[in-house]
Amino acid sequence: MNTPAVISPTAEAHSADHIRDELMEAFELQRQAYLAEPFPSYAQRKEDLLTLKRMVSENIDPIIAAISEDYGNRSLHESKFAEIVSVVDGIADTLKHLKSWMKPQKRHVDKTMYFGAKNRVIPQPLGVMGMIIPWNFPINLTISQLTAAFAAGNRAMVKMSENSIALTRLLQELSPRYFPKEKLVFFEETGGVGIQFSQIPFDLMIFTGSGQTGRAVMASAARNLTPVILELGGKAPAVIAPDYPLAKAVERIMFVKQFNAGQICTNVDYVFVHESQREEFVALTREYVASHCPDINHVDYTSIIDDRSFQRLEATLADARDKGATVINLSEGQEPNPELRKMPLHLVLDTTPEMTIRQRETFGPLLMVLTYDKPEEVLEYVNSNDRPLALYPFTNNKALAEMYIERIMSGGVTVNDALFHVAQHDLPFGGVGPSGMGHYHGYEGFVACSKMRPVFYQANRTAMKLLAPPYGKLATRILDTMIKMKS
Numbered sequence: 001m002n003t004p005a006v007i008s009p010t011a012e013a014h015s016a017d018h019i020r021d022e023l024m025e026a027f028e029l030q031r032q033a034y035l036a037e038p039f040p041s042y043a044q045r046k047e048d049l050l051t052l053k054r055m056v057s058e059n060i061d062p063i064i065a066a067i068s069e070d071y072g073n074r075s076l077h078e079s080k081f082a083e084i085v086s087v088v089d090g091i092a093d094t095l096k097h098l099k100s101w102m103k104p105q106k107r108h109v110d111k112t113m114y115f116g117a118k119n120r121v122i123p124q125p126l127g128v129m130g131m132i133i134p135w136n137f138p139i140n141l142t143i144s145q146l147t148a149a150f151a152a153g154n155r156a157m158v159k160m161s162e163n164s165i166a167l168t169r170l171l172q173e174l175s176p177r178y179f180p181k182e183k184l185v186f187f188e189e190t191g192g193v194g195i196q197f198s199q200i201p202f203d204l205m206i207f208t209g210s211g212q213t214g215r216a217v218m219a220s221a222a223r224n225l226t227p228v229i230l231e232l233g234g235k236a237p238a239v240i241a242p243d244y245p246l247a248k249a250v251e252r253i254m255f256v257k258q259f260n261a262g263q264i265c266t267n268v269d270y271v272f273v274h275e276s277q278r279e280e281f282v283a284l285t286r287e288y289v290a291s292h293c294p295d296i297n298h299v300d301y302t303s304i305i306d307d308r309s310f311q312r313l314e315a316t317l318a319d320a321r322d323k324g325a326t327v328i329n330l331s332e333g334q335e336p337n338p339e340l341r342k343m344p345l346h347l348v349l350d351t352t353p354e355m356t357i358r359q360r361e362t363f364g365p366l367l368m369v370l371t372y373d374k375p376e377e378v379l380e381y382v383n384s385n386d387r388p389l390a391l392y393p394f395t396n397n398k399a400l401a402e403m404y405i406e407r408i409m410s411g412g413v414t415v416n417d418a419l420f421h422v423a424q425h426d427l428p429f430g431g432v433g434p435s436g437m438g439h440y441h442g443y444e445g446f447v448a449c450s451k452m453r454p455v456f457y458q459a460n461r462t463a464m465k466l467l468a469p470p471y472g473k474l475a476t477r478i479l480d481t482m483i484k485m486k487s
Helices: 011-036 042-057 062-073 078-102 138-149 165-178 193-200 211-222 246-261 275-291 307-322 375-383 398-409 442-448 465-466 473-486
Strands: 106-107 120-127 126-134 156-161 184-187 204-208 228-231 237-240 272-273 325-329 345-349 366-372 389-392 450-459
Touching: 011 126, 011 156, 011 193, 011 473, 042 062, 042 078, 042 138, 042 165, 062 078, 062 138, 062 165, 062 275, 078 138, 078 442, 120 473, 126 138, 126 193, 126 345, 138 165, 138 442, 156 193, 165 184, 193 211, 193 450, 237 375, 246 275, 246 366, 246 389, 246 465, 272 275, 275 345, 307 325, 307 345, 307 366, 366 375, 375 398, 375 450, 389 398, 442 450, 465 473
Parallel strands: 126 156, 126 204, 156 184, 204 228, 237 272, 237 389, 272 366, 345 366
Antiparallel strands: 106 120, 120 450, 325 345
16 A cells, blocks of 8 residues: 655645745846837837737637536537637737727816826736636637736736646646747646745736635735735626516526536526516426536536535535425436536526525536516615626616616616626726726726826926925915815
8 A cells, every 4th residue: 555645844844845946936027028118119019919919829729628627528619619719809909909008098187277288197007917728718818918008008917716737737838839938838737836826926817716715815925015916706796687587587697507517707696586576487497407418428518616615506506406495407307427527408497595605606517596576676676795707697678677776786787688798808897895996808808907197297387486495475376376276
C-alpha cells in the first residue's frame, strides 16, 4: 500500500515563496514595460487586438477540445457560440470604436472664474491588470477582459481556474507565440496561486466567481488599495406575466436553462409563473425537453464541471424532496449519470424558505418555480433577497416591464428573453451589491481599464491673482459679486 506523502510546513512555505517569486517576477517585468511605454499608440493597441483575435481564430479546434476535456464533455456548438463567435465579434466591435474612445474629451469650463482656460479628460492606461477567470466560460471571459485591457493600453496577467487545466496549459503554450511576457502571461491554478495572485499590487483586478471567494479577493486587494471589478452571480429571477405567450416564454427560458447545463452566472435561477398557469407551464417544459434534450448522455448536452458540483446538485434535489418539494425530472426515464456527470433538467415546485434551493444559486439545470397572483408579490420576494446579477421580465405590457425594471434592482435586464443583454457589445456588463461591482464590455470596459484623467489648462492670463492675500476690499467685492451671480 502506498503511503501518502506528507508535506512539511517548511516545504509548504518554500512552495508559497516560489509561487510569490514567480508571480512578482512577471509583475515586475510588465510594470517596467509599462513604465517604458506608458501610453501605447492607437496603432499598437490595434495590433494587440488583432493579434488577440488571431490567437483565438487560428486555434479554434484545440481551444474547443481543451474546454471539452476540462468539462468531461462540452457541447461543440455551445463552445463555438459562447466562446468563439462572441469574443471575435467583440474584438471587431472594439476596433471599430477604439480611435474615438481614445480621443481626449472636452469638458465645460466655468467662464466666470476661469475665462480662457480649458478642461479635458484624457483616457490613459492604468498599467498592469490582474484577471481571475472561472471555468464556465473561460475563453469568453478571458478574451473579453483582455479586449478591454488591450484597448485601454494595459498589460495583463491571467490566473485560470483549477477546473480549466487543459485549456490553461494550451494558452500557456499558445500565448508566447503571439505576445511577449511583458504584455500577457497565463498562470495555472496550483495550490496557493490564487491567494498569492490576489495579493499582487495590480493597477486593476477583475474577478469572476462566487461571492464568498470575491470577498476574499477584495480583502486581499484592499491591502494594496487595488481597485476591483467583481462579477459574482446570484439568484436571477424571471417573471412571466399572464399577457405573454406562455409557450414562447418557456421556449426561451428553457433554452437558457439547458445551455451549458445551466452553469451560467446570469442564468434564470428561478421563475415566477402566474398561479393560473402553473400546470400549463410544467406541461410545456416537458414538451420542450422531450423535443430539444431527448438524451442527456448525448454529446450535445454539456457535463457538470466536476464531481463536487454534480454531488451538490444531487444534494440540492434530495434536500428539496426530503422537505416536501415537488421535484419533476423533465427527462423521464433518464437518471443523473455520475460517470459522465450528466444531470437532467429538473423543475422544483412547492419550495419553502429552509430548502437549499431557496438559499443558494443553483448553477445547474435545476429550475425553481414559484407562483404569484399579483406583481407586488414578485417585488416583495425578490427585494427581500440579495440583488441579483440579472432580471428577466416577460410581458408585452410596457408599463409592467418598466415597473419591474424600476422596482427591482439588478445588474442587468433582458426583457422577453434571458441572458442576451450580456452579449450586447454596447451595453455594460456588471453586478450590483452582492452580485458584484463595476462594469466592463464595450466602451464601459475601455473606461474601467483606463484612468479617465482630468486635466485643467490654465489661460495665459488669470484673474485669480486679484484674490491673493492680503485680502482687501477688492477681493471682498469680487467674491460677493460671484456669490450673487451664482445665487
